[in-house]
Amino acid sequence: MDYYKVTLVILMVKLNAEMKETFAKIKLFPVATASKSGVPNVAPIAFVLLVSDDTIWLADNYMHKTLANVKENPHIAIYLWEPDSRKCFQIKGRVAVKTSGPDFEKMKATVKAKKDEYPAKSLLVMKITEVFTCLPGADAGKKLV
Numbered sequence: 164m165d166y167y168k169v170t171l172v173i174l175m176v177k178l179n180a181e182m183k184e185t186f187a188k189i190k191l192f193p194v195a196t197a198s199k200s201g202v203p204n205v206a207p208i209a210f211v212l213l214v215s216d217d218t219i220w221l222a223d224n225y226m227h228k229t230l231a232n233v234k235e236n237p238h239i240a241i242y243l244w245e246p247d248s249r250k251c252f253q254i255k256g257r258v259a260v261k262t263s264g265p266d267f268e269k270m271k272a273t274v275k276a277k278k279d280e281y282p283a284k285s286l287l288v289m290k291i292t293e294v295f296t297c298l299p300g301a302d303a304g305k306k307l308v
């Protein structure tokens with residue numbers, strides 16, 4: 164394993180049961196990235212799958228600035244806001260882009276099964292590194308894991 168991968172494994176954290184329950188209820192995810200020079204970007208993305216407690220897959224069908232950003236700066240953030248339970252979590256991580264291999268093919272099959280015309284251009288594999296609460300109140304912004 165190279166130095167970057169070892170460092171990332173050390174930084175990775177797992178979502179707890181409450182976070183996973185909330186994740187499962189979200190239909191659309193705001194996905195924030197930034198260019199190398201720090202220009203921010205946020206895009207609505209629906210194909211966001213929690214594949215294990217510490218890994219999220221995002222399907223790139225129509226990404227442009229998002230894809231360009233993660234290729235030059237792997238940092239990414241999403242938030243989950245679930246109004247019925249009033250749960251809110253900010254999830255940060257790092258992305259690797261895949262355009263081949265078993266994980267990419269699995270994502271492509273999942274996306275195509277939904278609608279064949281989706282291009283499924285690439286797979287963004289997000290390793291979770293930090294989770295914060297984004298509820299207002301005394302604990303606002305507190306790091307949870």
Ligand SMILES: Cc1cc2nc3c(=O)[nH]c(=O)nc-3n(C[C@H](O)[C@H](O)[C@H](O)COP(=O)(O)O)c2cc1C
Nearest residue numbers: 206207208209210222223224225226227228229230
């Ligand atoms: C409801 C909704 C769901 C979307 N889901 C996806 C998705 O799963 N994957 C994708 O690549 N684009 C998706 N898009 C399209 C992107 O948000 C859109 O192409 C956007 O311009 C990408 O931003 P960017 O150019 O800054 O990367 C979705 C758009 C909407 C409105």
